[in-house]
Amino acid sequence: MSDLDLREIHTFACQLAIDAGSYLRDQALARASRARGAAAYDLELTIKENAADLVTKADHHAEDMIMSAIRARFPDHKIIGEESYSAGQEKRFLLDDEKTWIIDPLDGTVNFVHLFPNCCVSVGFCVNEIGGRGGKGGMVHGIRSLGSAALDMAYVATGACDIFWEAGCWEWDVCAGAVCVLEAGGRFVPSQPPAGWSDGDEIPDADLGSRLYLAIRPCSATPEETERQQQDRLVKEVWRRSERLDYVRPA
Numbered sequence: 001m002s003d004l005d006l007r008e009i010h011t012f013a014c015q016l017a018i019d020a021g022s023y024l025r026d027q028a029l030a031r032a033s034r035a036r037g038a039a040a041y042d043l044e045l046t047i048k049e050n051a052a053d054l055v056t057k058a059d060h061h062a063e064d065m066i067m068s069a070i071r072a073r074f075p076d077h078k079i080i081g082e083e084s085y086s087a088g089q090e091k092r093f094l095l096d097d098e099k100t101w102i103i104d105p106l107d108g109t110v111n112f113v114h115l116f117p118n119c120c121v122s123v124g125f126c127v128n129e130i131g132g133r134g135g136k137g138g139m140v141h142g143i144r145s146l147g148s149a150a151l152d153m154a155y156v157a158t159g160a161c162d163i164f165w166e167a168g169c170w171e172w173d174v175c176a177g178a179v180c181v182l183e184a185g186g187r188f189v190p191s192q193p194p195a196g197w198s199d200g201d202e203i204p205d206a207d208l209g210s211r212l213y214l215a216i217r218p219c220s221a222t223p224e225e226t227e228r229q230q231q232d233r234l235v236k237e238v239w240r241r242s243e244r245l246d247y248v249r250p251a
Contacts (some may be wrong), residue, residue, distance in 0.1 A: 004099070009125050016069055017121040018064040020105055024112065024121070027058045032115055056113065062105035062121065064134040070101050077101060095171065095208060097128045097190075102175040108148030108179045122150035124175030127209070147215075153177025155213045157184040164215040165191050165238060167245045171208045178206070178215065185218035193239050203235055211247040214238060 063081050070079055078100040095102070101123065106112055107118030146152060149169050155161040157180040164181075166174070178188045190206050191214040206213050216231045225233070 004045065012073060013123045013125060016066050017123050019069070020065050020121045023065065024058060024062055024106060024119070028112065028117075029114060045083050056106070058112070059106045059109060063103065066101075066103050066105055066123065071251050074099070074101075079103065081171060082170065095126060097159070100126050102126060102172050104150065104172040105110060107150040108146075111147045113146055116147070118146045118151060120149050120151050120154075122172060122176045124172070124179060126175065143251075149173040150177045153215050155171075157181045158184060159184075159217050162217050163234065163238060164213070165242070166213045167191050168247050169210055169213070170211065174213050174215075175208065178208070178213075181215045182216075185227065187214075187216040187235065188218070189235055190216050191238075192242055199236070200234060203232055209249065210247070213247065 044156060062130075067081060069078050070077060076099070078093065078098050080102045082104045097193055103124070104122040106119060107122045111117070113117045149164070149166055150173060152161065152164045154173060154177055156164045157177070164177075181188050187203075188206050190210060191212040193203060215237065216234055219227050219230050221227050222230070
Protein backbone atom coordinates (compact mmCIF):
# COMPACT_ATOMS: atom_id res chain seq x y z
CA MET A 1 0.00 0.00 0.00
CA SER A 2 3.03 2.24 -0.41
CA ASP A 3 1.32 4.24 -3.17
CA LEU A 4 -1.64 5.12 -0.91
CA ASP A 5 -1.96 8.11 1.37
CA LEU A 6 -3.85 6.45 4.21
CA ARG A 7 -4.35 9.77 6.00
CA GLU A 8 -6.10 11.09 2.89
CA ILE A 9 -8.18 7.90 2.62
CA HIS A 10 -9.18 8.13 6.29
CA THR A 11 -10.14 11.80 6.09
CA PHE A 12 -12.13 11.20 2.92
CA ALA A 13 -13.93 8.16 4.38
CA CYS A 14 -14.91 10.13 7.47
CA GLN A 15 -16.32 12.94 5.33
CA LEU A 16 -18.32 10.43 3.27
CA ALA A 17 -19.89 9.06 6.44
CA ILE A 18 -20.59 12.55 7.81
CA ASP A 19 -22.26 13.72 4.59
CA ALA A 20 -24.42 10.60 4.18
CA GLY A 21 -25.17 10.56 7.91
CA SER A 22 -26.31 14.19 7.78
CA TYR A 23 -28.73 13.33 4.99
CA LEU A 24 -30.09 10.34 6.94
CA ARG A 25 -30.42 12.42 10.10
CA ASP A 26 -32.40 15.06 8.20
CA GLN A 27 -34.63 12.33 6.80
CA ALA A 28 -35.30 10.95 10.27
CA LEU A 29 -36.01 14.40 11.70
CA ALA A 30 -38.40 15.19 8.85
CA ARG A 31 -40.30 11.97 9.53
CA ALA A 32 -40.33 12.54 13.26
CA SER A 33 -41.63 16.12 13.03
CA ARG A 34 -44.41 15.43 10.49
CA ALA A 35 -44.98 19.17 10.62
CA ARG A 36 -46.67 21.13 7.86
CA GLY A 37 -44.00 22.28 5.46
CA ALA A 38 -41.38 19.83 6.81
CA ALA A 39 -38.84 18.53 4.31
CA ALA A 40 -39.96 15.58 2.21
CA TYR A 41 -38.60 12.22 3.27
CA ASP A 42 -37.82 9.00 1.41
CA LEU A 43 -39.59 6.28 3.41
CA GLU A 44 -40.65 4.02 0.54
CA LEU A 45 -39.83 0.47 1.66
CA THR A 46 -38.81 -2.69 -0.15
CA ILE A 47 -38.44 -6.11 1.49
CA LYS A 48 -35.32 -7.88 0.22
CA GLU A 49 -34.99 -11.44 1.55
CA ASN A 50 -37.25 -11.31 4.62
CA ALA A 51 -39.26 -8.91 6.78
CA ALA A 52 -36.16 -7.96 8.78
CA ASP A 53 -34.15 -7.18 5.64
CA LEU A 54 -35.50 -3.85 4.42
CA VAL A 55 -34.28 -1.18 2.06
CA THR A 56 -35.64 2.36 1.76
CA LYS A 57 -35.20 5.09 -0.80
CA ALA A 58 -32.99 6.73 1.81
CA ASP A 59 -30.61 3.72 1.67
CA HIS A 60 -30.33 4.07 -2.10
CA HIS A 61 -29.85 7.84 -2.00
CA ALA A 62 -27.17 7.62 0.69
CA GLU A 63 -25.35 4.93 -1.29
CA ASP A 64 -25.54 7.03 -4.46
CA MET A 65 -24.06 9.98 -2.55
CA ILE A 66 -21.13 7.90 -1.32
CA MET A 67 -20.45 6.08 -4.59
CA SER A 68 -20.58 9.26 -6.67
CA ALA A 69 -18.06 10.95 -4.38
CA ILE A 70 -15.70 7.95 -4.50
CA ARG A 71 -15.85 7.71 -8.29
CA ALA A 72 -15.13 11.41 -8.63
CA ARG A 73 -12.13 11.30 -6.24
CA PHE A 74 -10.75 7.82 -6.96
CA PRO A 75 -12.02 6.67 -10.38
CA ASP A 76 -9.72 3.61 -10.43
CA HIS A 77 -11.03 2.22 -7.11
CA LYS A 78 -13.62 -0.56 -6.93
CA ILE A 79 -16.78 -0.23 -4.82
CA ILE A 80 -18.85 -2.92 -3.11
CA GLY A 81 -22.08 -1.44 -1.78
CA GLU A 82 -24.86 -3.33 -0.03
CA GLU A 83 -27.81 -1.95 -1.99
CA SER A 84 -26.24 -2.09 -5.47
CA TYR A 85 -24.83 -5.56 -4.66
CA SER A 86 -28.23 -6.84 -3.48
CA ALA A 87 -30.11 -5.27 -6.39
CA GLY A 88 -28.04 -7.30 -8.81
CA GLN A 89 -28.57 -10.50 -6.80
CA GLU A 90 -24.79 -10.97 -6.91
CA LYS A 91 -23.72 -13.10 -3.96
CA ARG A 92 -20.15 -14.04 -4.85
CA PHE A 93 -17.36 -12.63 -2.71
CA LEU A 94 -16.04 -9.82 -4.91
CA LEU A 95 -13.09 -8.59 -2.86
CA ASP A 96 -9.67 -9.12 -4.44
CA ASP A 97 -6.29 -7.36 -4.33
CA GLU A 98 -7.65 -4.18 -5.92
CA LYS A 99 -8.23 -0.97 -3.96
CA THR A 100 -11.83 -1.44 -2.86
CA TRP A 101 -14.37 0.55 -0.87
CA ILE A 102 -16.92 -1.54 1.02
CA ILE A 103 -19.94 0.47 2.12
CA ASP A 104 -23.25 0.04 3.86
CA PRO A 105 -25.05 3.36 3.42
CA LEU A 106 -27.48 2.66 6.25
CA ASP A 107 -26.57 -0.12 8.67
CA GLY A 108 -29.62 -0.62 10.85
CA THR A 109 -32.40 0.10 8.34
CA VAL A 110 -35.08 -1.51 10.53
CA ASN A 111 -34.06 0.79 13.38
CA PHE A 112 -34.12 3.77 11.02
CA VAL A 113 -37.63 2.90 9.80
CA HIS A 114 -38.86 2.76 13.40
CA LEU A 115 -36.97 5.95 14.35
CA PHE A 116 -34.87 4.00 16.85
CA PRO A 117 -31.61 5.99 16.93
CA ASN A 118 -29.18 3.11 16.52
CA CYS A 119 -28.07 3.09 12.91
CA CYS A 120 -25.03 4.38 11.08
CA VAL A 121 -23.13 4.76 7.82
CA SER A 122 -20.36 2.17 7.40
CA VAL A 123 -17.47 3.05 5.07
CA GLY A 124 -14.54 0.62 4.82
CA PHE A 125 -11.48 0.57 2.55
CA CYS A 126 -9.52 -2.59 1.71
CA VAL A 127 -6.42 -3.53 -0.19
CA ASN A 128 -6.05 -7.31 -0.14
CA GLU A 129 -7.01 -7.61 3.52
CA ILE A 130 -8.04 -5.71 6.62
CA GLY A 131 -5.16 -4.53 8.79
CA GLY A 132 -4.77 -3.16 12.28
CA ARG A 133 -2.12 -2.19 14.79
CA GLY A 134 -1.63 -3.27 18.37
CA GLY A 135 -2.97 -1.33 21.31
CA LYS A 136 -4.68 -1.46 24.66
CA GLY A 137 -8.13 -0.46 25.79
CA GLY A 138 -10.62 -0.52 28.61
CA MET A 139 -12.72 -3.47 29.67
CA VAL A 140 -16.39 -3.65 30.65
CA HIS A 141 -18.83 -6.52 30.63
CA GLY A 142 -21.69 -7.26 28.29
CA ILE A 143 -22.93 -8.80 25.06
CA ARG A 144 -25.47 -6.66 23.26
CA SER A 145 -26.91 -6.48 19.76
CA LEU A 146 -28.79 -3.33 18.81
CA GLY A 147 -29.56 -3.87 15.15
CA SER A 148 -26.44 -2.38 13.55
CA ALA A 149 -23.39 -4.61 13.13
CA ALA A 150 -21.14 -1.63 12.44
CA LEU A 151 -22.17 0.15 15.64
CA ASP A 152 -22.01 -3.07 17.66
CA MET A 153 -18.39 -3.47 16.56
CA ALA A 154 -17.63 0.16 17.34
CA TYR A 155 -18.89 -0.47 20.88
CA VAL A 156 -16.59 -3.50 21.12
CA ALA A 157 -13.67 -1.37 19.94
CA THR A 158 -14.30 1.17 22.71
CA GLY A 159 -14.78 -1.51 25.38
CA ALA A 160 -18.48 -0.72 25.83
CA CYS A 161 -19.24 -4.35 24.92
CA ASP A 162 -17.14 -7.45 25.40
CA ILE A 163 -17.91 -9.22 22.13
CA PHE A 164 -19.83 -9.05 18.89
CA TRP A 165 -20.98 -12.43 17.54
CA GLU A 166 -22.70 -12.70 14.17
CA ALA A 167 -23.51 -15.26 11.53
CA GLY A 168 -25.20 -14.42 8.27
CA CYS A 169 -24.39 -10.76 7.72
CA TRP A 170 -22.10 -9.50 4.97
CA GLU A 171 -18.74 -7.81 4.41
CA TRP A 172 -20.26 -4.32 4.12
CA ASP A 173 -21.79 -4.81 7.58
CA VAL A 174 -18.45 -5.53 9.27
CA CYS A 175 -15.56 -4.15 7.18
CA ALA A 176 -15.28 -0.69 8.76
CA GLY A 177 -16.11 -2.03 12.24
CA ALA A 178 -13.43 -4.70 11.97
CA VAL A 179 -10.81 -2.04 11.29
CA CYS A 180 -11.97 -0.12 14.39
CA VAL A 181 -11.71 -3.28 16.53
CA LEU A 182 -8.26 -4.20 15.22
CA GLU A 183 -6.91 -0.66 15.52
CA ALA A 184 -8.09 -0.56 19.14
CA GLY A 185 -6.24 -3.78 19.93
CA GLY A 186 -9.19 -6.16 19.69
CA ARG A 187 -9.58 -9.36 17.70
CA PHE A 188 -11.66 -10.17 14.62
CA VAL A 189 -11.97 -13.94 14.23
CA PRO A 190 -14.48 -16.52 12.94
CA SER A 191 -17.63 -16.94 15.03
CA GLN A 192 -17.00 -20.69 15.19
CA PRO A 193 -13.83 -22.81 15.01
CA PRO A 194 -12.67 -23.56 11.46
CA ALA A 195 -13.00 -27.11 10.18
CA GLY A 196 -10.14 -29.24 11.49
CA TRP A 197 -9.17 -26.75 14.21
CA SER A 198 -7.97 -28.22 17.50
CA ASP A 199 -7.46 -26.56 20.86
CA GLY A 200 -3.71 -26.15 20.51
CA ASP A 201 -3.92 -24.45 17.12
CA GLU A 202 -3.56 -20.71 16.60
CA ILE A 203 -6.87 -18.85 16.30
CA PRO A 204 -7.05 -17.38 12.77
CA ASP A 205 -8.41 -14.00 11.73
CA ALA A 206 -11.88 -13.97 10.20
CA ASP A 207 -12.29 -14.27 6.46
CA LEU A 208 -14.13 -11.11 5.42
CA GLY A 209 -16.33 -13.08 3.03
CA SER A 210 -17.16 -15.90 5.43
CA ARG A 211 -20.33 -14.37 6.95
CA LEU A 212 -19.16 -15.76 10.31
CA TYR A 213 -17.72 -13.08 12.59
CA LEU A 214 -16.62 -12.68 16.19
CA ALA A 215 -15.11 -9.44 17.50
CA ILE A 216 -13.39 -9.39 20.89
CA ARG A 217 -12.75 -6.22 22.88
CA PRO A 218 -9.26 -4.85 23.56
CA CYS A 219 -7.95 -5.50 27.06
CA SER A 220 -4.92 -4.94 29.26
CA ALA A 221 -2.42 -7.56 30.37
CA THR A 222 -2.52 -8.98 33.88
CA PRO A 223 0.30 -10.64 35.85
CA GLU A 224 -1.22 -13.99 34.86
CA GLU A 225 -2.11 -13.44 31.20
CA THR A 226 -1.13 -11.32 28.22
CA GLU A 227 -3.78 -9.42 26.27
CA ARG A 228 -3.68 -12.10 23.55
CA GLN A 229 -4.07 -14.96 26.03
CA GLN A 230 -7.14 -13.33 27.57
CA GLN A 231 -8.70 -12.80 24.16
CA ASP A 232 -7.92 -16.37 23.06
CA ARG A 233 -9.56 -17.70 26.22
CA LEU A 234 -12.69 -15.66 25.54
CA VAL A 235 -12.82 -16.76 21.89
CA LYS A 236 -12.60 -20.43 22.91
CA GLU A 237 -15.33 -19.97 25.52
CA VAL A 238 -17.64 -18.39 22.94
CA TRP A 239 -16.87 -21.18 20.46
CA ARG A 240 -17.59 -23.80 23.12
CA ARG A 241 -21.05 -22.36 23.77
CA SER A 242 -22.04 -21.63 20.17
CA GLU A 243 -24.03 -23.88 17.89
CA ARG A 244 -22.23 -24.66 14.67
CA LEU A 245 -23.76 -22.88 11.67
CA ASP A 246 -23.26 -23.10 7.93
CA TYR A 247 -23.57 -19.75 6.19
CA VAL A 248 -22.07 -20.54 2.82
CA ARG A 249 -22.48 -17.89 0.14
CA PRO A 250 -25.22 -18.62 -2.40
CA ALA A 251 -23.93 -19.65 -5.81
